[in-house]
Amino acid sequence: MIPPLPTPPALLDTQAHEPLGALLARARQARDEGRMADALRMYGLMLAQVPSHETALLEQAETLAWAGRYREAAEAYRAFRKVHPGRTLEADLRLAQLAAWQNRTGEALDLLNGWLKQEHRQAILDAATYLSWGGRMPESLRRLRSWLEKHPDDREARLLEAKILGWDGQFAGARTAYGKVLAGAPSDREALAGLARLDLWEGNPGRAHGALDRMAIDDRNHPESQLLQAQVDLAEGASRAARARTSTLAAKPGPSQKDARELLEDLTGALGPWVELSAARTDTNEGLRLEDPLFRARVPLGDGALDFGAGQHRTGFRGQVRSTRETSLGIQHPIGSRWRASASVSRLSDLAGEPAWGHALGLGLSPSAGLDLRLDHSRSLAIFTPAALAQRTVFSSTDLGASWRFGRGRHALGAGLGHTDVSAGSTRRSFFGSYEYRVPVTGFDLRVGALTRGFGYSTSLALGFFNPERYRWNGATGSLAWRKGRAFEAALNARTGYQTVNQGQAQFTWSYGAAMGWNPRSAPVSLFASWSHSMAGLPVTDPTDPADYREHTFRVGLRLRGDRWL
Template sequence: MDAAYQAISEGRQAAAIRMLRDQLEQHPDDLEARALLAQLLSWSGALVEAGDQAERVLARDPVHPEALRARADAAAWRGDFATALPVYRRYLRHHPSAQARLAYGNALVAAGYLQRARTTLDEFDLQRSWKTFEEFERVTAERQALVRRLHRRSAPSLLVGGTRYRDSAGSRRNESRAAFEQPLGDVRLNLLLELVETNDDQKSSDAHSALLGAEARVTDWLTASAALGATEIRDDQIDGYPVGRLNALGHFDNLDYRLRLERNVFNETPTLLTNRIRLSEMELGSGYAFSDRLQLAGNLTRTRYSDDNDSTEVELTPQVVLRLRDPGVRLGYRRNHLTFDRQSGSGYFDPDRLEADRIMLFATLFLPRLRGGVELYAGQQRFSRFGEPVEQFIADGSARLEVDLGRHLVLQTEVEGGNFDLRTPEGFSYWMGTLNLVFRL
């Protein structure tokens, strides 16, 4: 243990982890070594194993302070608030401290419990006491960081931006949007106004949409959002249609899950708008982390089209994590299976059957003022449409970046392109770019 502490003090965290593993091979009942290992693993990004190691300690000593803190932190950093929040509360009951209360407050903010976070912050201010000046400085800095996070989540925001889309079939799409979000307690109200202008060499059509929605955490393991509105299509005539969506998503232990129900206008191309194609979708998705290195994600999407057509898509993506720490890197394989009842000729890609196999590369970056990600893939797709079989190489890529330009301004950008586009039956090659500005008011 002394050698491990020495390695930690020298910044050799990986070496300390190896030493503790060796120690536990010889002395598996050493709870202090296992709790310290859980803490180091969580700091290194191995959150699944950190939680497992902490649980092994807590099975023997349910109120072990270091194990409780490691278990709560690892779960919170994974977004598993159903596990993290009760463990934080247990920790505070048995081992109250300023830093633990601030960690609990940060988890409440991340979970969306803003009212509880304010109460926790008030209790912290009433109960604070410091043993040393160094502790005072450290905890004061952590408190200020929590106050800033709480203010950002509580402040209303205004988003303005747009998206440009082009494909090899000559379809052009320009999207302009404005969105306003107003937190009200633990509920986030939002209003979205959107204008979509589409055209090609023969036709043009526009869609004007307005949606009013709300989002809230229903329980520690479930967040729900809903929106209702209308879309008006304008070309040679004007028609209006109701639109809406309902989302539910959550995370518990190693499993995440989501449900999406949506009724919308298919507004990707002028042909689709001219034909007044609407769709009703139900998507079920889940992901499971078998370990820190091995994950599996899956989606099932069932779509009903207004031209009396139906499609079913199944997507599976096993992934191997190559790098746990920031920037994170994952390598995966994605399998898509898509079927349609018939070829409707309404302007969307509707094969009898499509199968696609792709190698995926994911990279993510999270810094205090900079967040982003890259997704690249290449593979092969096979499909049959109007009785004609086709096999072709496919490749695609996307990148997104979010930058805090100041306390009140955020820049969001995204670019995407490739030859795996399901929006039109002819235009597989496409590119798309998005730019948004978010003003925190």
């Protein structure tokens, strides 16, 4: 019997491979279920068989982008463009999108420039979108309206115009643009979602619900509609429902995934769960030193959050050193869509040889979009200096404050009044007023403003810290922040003005500060640090020459984030 011929090695390799169609199906299923690593492994197996496989190259790059691995995604899109030059347009559009996601508007426009010169529709719409993300609203609308003049029935372009007008705070114009779309299609999902979003921004979540209810059932289950519903839930105080919807969306690849992840990060930052370790140290030219290592934790509870804190307060001044431990427990919770309540209790382990307790109660109201009112009452203890710690001085304070942001979010007014009873036998009254303007610049958050504040004690007493009968400060403020996506932020702030202490002459004062935060995408940790320095501010201990007073504070810390709810 003649033995069979051996199978060629190349054929053996081919037989050992899983079919490309099966690998592609498994990759897409893994991607839909949020298992990005498994999906990338499947695409890798496909490319091991056929290195130029068109679908695998493109979807591998898309998956890397959805996983937040932007640098690798950009390299993958470039490789796709090189291997398949006939699809250069698609690669350029995706590369521009990656750049825009990372707040690199200029780079995104450069990638689109050649297609813009050819008046390519998708490039024009994408350029308008990215310009608006970069805060360049007039240029964005100019490009878009130039296209709409020639193509007035372009639904997608009209919807984009409405979105950009809404982002710019031109709500009436945005409603008009959405109305033009709904005139031709009364149940258009994107137009109804846009109206619901405007209602949210105008502080009316109930009306937003009405817009969502006008959608067809299938449209309500669309990821964008579900994300919007989560935002409505949050506006109505239903944080648990918002978190549940957002967690599901954040795990699914698609256009809404990035926004869902960012909303999830915001929810975690506001309501937990997270733990934070920090340390702060303040030194003055008077010789005072304050040191405050602190542990904080926050976990979600119902639709609110539970806070726990533990720290050590150490104060030193002219040879005197005192230390006390503080623990605190607090809760914050919404009451419906407009009210917020908070309460906390704290304990100092050693205040003049005995433990001491403090508490705080707060109630907030948002009667309309941009307007916030707050009433607070607290019982706190003076721990500014060793002498103050020794005297067990208690402050019982009631404060009323208001803030209003208006004019497309660019203007803000603030005001407040306060009354404090001091256990040593005096009272303190205080006030403040502020105005802030957000300057519309690209790439930065620039704000300038004015501030006036003052306070005074009915009687200056020997409390271990400076308590003047009259203090006033009037001046200007400014801040500048730069962000690289959500991964890194650096900020500077400064204020300058004149202060008067008691009946003395006005003195020029100024201060500055710097802060930075790092939030790496690869780990659930955030690092932060800040530094501030004050020249001729309000003295803590020695009021003989306020003009000579100097103070600086350094703070550093880290926060570990979780993703589970109670």
